[in-house]
Every structure is written in C-alpha cells, then in structure tokens.
Amino acid sequence: MTGFRYLRPASLGQALAALQREGEGGRPVAGGTDLLVAVRHGKAAPRAVVDVTRVPELREVREEEDGTLLLGAAITHAEAAESPLVRRLAPVLAQACAAVGSVQVRNLGTVGGNAVNASVAADTLPALAVLRARFQVAGPGGERRVPLEDFFRGPGATCLASGELLTAIRIPLEPPHGAAFLKVGRRRAAAISRLSVAAMANPETGLARVALGAVFPRPQRLTGAEEVLHRGFSEPFLEEAGRAAEAAVRGVSGGRPSMAYKLPVARRCVTRALRQALEAFAAGRGEVPA
Numbered sequence: 157m158t159g160f161r162y163l164r165p166a167s168l169g170q171a172l173a174a175l176q177r178e179g180e181g182g183r184p185v186a187g188g189t190d191l192l193v194a195v196r197h198g199k200a201a202p203r204a205v206v207d208v209t210r211v212p213e214l215r216e217v218r219e220e221e222d223g224t225l226l227l228g229a230a231i232t233h234a235e236a237a238e239s240p241l242v243r244r245l246a247p248v249l250a251q252a253c254a255a256v257g258s259v260q261v262r263n264l265g266t267v268g269g270n271a272v273n274a275s276v277a278a279d280t281l282p283a284l285a286v287l288r289a290r291f292q293v294a295g296p297g298g299e300r301r302v303p304l305e306d307f308f309r310g311p312g313a314t315c316l317a318s319g320e321l322l323t324a325i326r327i328p329l330e331p332p333h334g335a336a337f338l339k340v341g342r343r344r345a346a347a348i349s350r351l352s353v354a355a356m357a358n359p360e361t362g363l364a365r366v367a368l369g370a371v372f373p374r375p376q377r378l379t380g381a382e383e384v385l386h387r388g389f390s391e392p393f394l395e396e397a398g399r400a401a402e403a404a405v406r407g408v409s410g411g412r413p414s415m416a417y418k419l420p421v422a423r424r425c426v427t428r429a430l431r432q433a434l435e436a437f438a439a440g441r442g443e444v445p446a
C-alpha cells in the first residue's frame with residue numbers, strides 16, 4: 157500500500173483549504189470503506205487524505221424550515237438507519253442504510269461516501285432517487301445544489317470537481333407514506349446488491365415512486381412502472397408495474413448473461429416492494445419499525 161498524509165480538519169473552511177492546497181493529490185475520506193480498498197488495490201494513490209468526519213456541517217441531521225430533511229454527508233449508515241428523523245421523514249433511506257454491508261461497514265461507511273463513490277450497486281442510491289434528493293456541494297467557488305439526475309454521471313462518476321466536497325443531502329419532505337427497500341445479494345449477510353428496489357407509496361395522494369439499484373449505470377426511477385400506478389394501486393396494477401420494470405431492465409440489458417436472472421427478479425421485487433410499501437402505509441407506519 158502507498159503511504160499518504162492524513163489530515164483531519166475541524167471546520168469546513170479548513171477542509172476546503174486543505175483540498176485546494178493538495179490539488180489533484182488530495183482526496184476526501186469519510187469512513188474509508190471504499191477509498192482504502194481502492195488504495196489497497198492500486199486503484200487510487202492519494203498523496204494526502206482529508207478526513208471530513210470532524211467537520212460539524214457534515215455531521216448534522218435536521219428538518220429545515222423550507223420543508224427539507226438535511227442529512228450531513230458524513231452521517232454513517234448506522235446513524236441514518238437509527239435516526240428518528242430519518243426513520244419518520246425518509247423511511248426508505250433508513251431501510252436502505254440498514255441494508256448496507258455489515259455492522260462494521262455501517263458504523264464506518266457514510267451516506268455521502270456511498271453517493272460520491274457512485275457504485276451502480278450502492279444501496280442508498282435508489283432510495284435517494286425515489287426521495288428526489290438534491291446534493292449540496294461546497295468548493296472554492298462557494299456552494300451549489302445539484303439535483304440527483306445531474307449529480308451522477310455514470311458508474312463511479314459524479315459531477316464533483318477536484319477540491320469540492322459533498323456537504324449534505326437535501327430531501328424534500330413528502331406527506332406520510334409507506335416505504336420499502338428490498339435487496340437481493342449472493343448471500344444473506346454483508347452482500348453487495350445484485351439488485352435492489354426502493355419504493356414509496358401513498359394511495360390517498362397517488363404518490364408512487366420506484367427505483368432499481370444495481371441495474372442502470374446511474375440511479376434511475378422507473379417512470380413506466382410509476383405511470384401504471386397512476387391508474388390505481390390494486391394487485392393487477394402492482395403486477396403490471398412489475399412487468400413495466402422488467403421491460404425497463406430489458407431495455408438496458410445488452411444481452412449480458414446476468415440479465416437472464418435479473419429480469420424476472422426485477423419484476424417480482426418491484427411488485428413485492430410496492431406491496432410492502434402499501435402495507436406499511438395501511439398499517440400507519442410509514443416509518444421503519446423498531
């Protein structure tokens with residue numbers, strides 16, 4: 157493993173200044189669960205890493221007056237999964253965070269790191285897609301807010317420039333709704349998703365959102381499936397939404413062998429996730445059960 161200097165700034169200003177000073181040789185680090193693996197495998201060789209976990213702005217979780225939930229980028233998966241605010245206001249994200257890796261990975265890995273790493277299999281990304289998250293970015297030029305559709309450029313690629321930090325994820329609040337996150341892995345524990353589904357539903361307001369993970373090059377909602385649900389939420393529509401999801405997956409399959417497996421699994425998981433989201437709504441507990 158290459159050596160690198162480890163910097164641990166205590167303010168956003170110091171963190172940005174350190175990144176600017178280090179230039180291309182500097183990399184932010186939060187939990188290190190992706191970056192250190194990349195260093196070990198020779199896929200990254202930073203001269204300095206700038207640990208952002210002590211920057212107060214990146215450690216906040218609060219409900220804003222403008223009707224958004226603000227989640228600091230350095231909140232760990234365990235913290236997000238256990239946060240009463242996240243569980244109540246963005247239950248699908250709490251469920252996705254609870255599904256990441258193992259206890260150790262959830263205690264170190266952050267929601268911000270998961271987003272910036274931009275793996276196609278990242279568990280929080282379909283949840284953030286159905287929540288219509290916006291990304292708050294700070295850099296030498298000031299702050300900017302980027303919608304999810306513009307933040308991700310493709311597998312492993314985001315719109316962040318060198319010297320920029322993701323400071324927070326902003327989630328516009330929805331009226332109470334049911335939510336579900338399902339994940340299919342090769343094994344039961346600590347598995348990277350082969351496919352994941354995030355769903356939100358409220359049959360009273362007509363809210364219906366669904367997104368798949370580990371299928372598309374970047375997080376993407378299944379608008380075809382959502383349109384089906386605009387006609388109703390009864391079982392035949394849930395089944396039809398599943399078929400619409402399968403058609404969307406087929407559209408990007410490119411004949412890859414894994415798709416023979418993913419097509420029927422996507423169909424069934426989308427129907428099941430929507431069913432579970434509706435059950436959660438009916439049970440009056442949009443939030444994650446304790």
Ligand SMILES: Cc1cc2nc3c(=O)[nH]c(=O)nc-3n(C[C@H](O)[C@H](O)[C@H](O)COP(=O)(O)OP(=O)(O)OC[C@H]3O[C@@H](n4cnc5c(N)ncnc54)[C@H](O)[C@@H]3O)c2cc1C
Pocket residue numbers: 183184185186187188189190191192193208229230255256257258261264265266267268269270271272273277278279280316320321322323346347348349
């Ligand atoms: C054993 C194991 C199991 C795993 N299982 C899962 C799983 O089930 N699901 C899943 O989704 N992921 C999984 N992962 C991947 C990883 O744990 C997550 O992606 C995690 O959320 C990354 O967060 P981190 O804080 O550790 O990121 P880091 O490794 O610290 O950083 C990741 C990338 O983001 C950059 N970065 C970090 N924070 C910021 C910031 N605030 N601003 C700008 N850039 C930043 C870093 O420079 C780096 O490029 C697993 C990893 C391991 C090792």
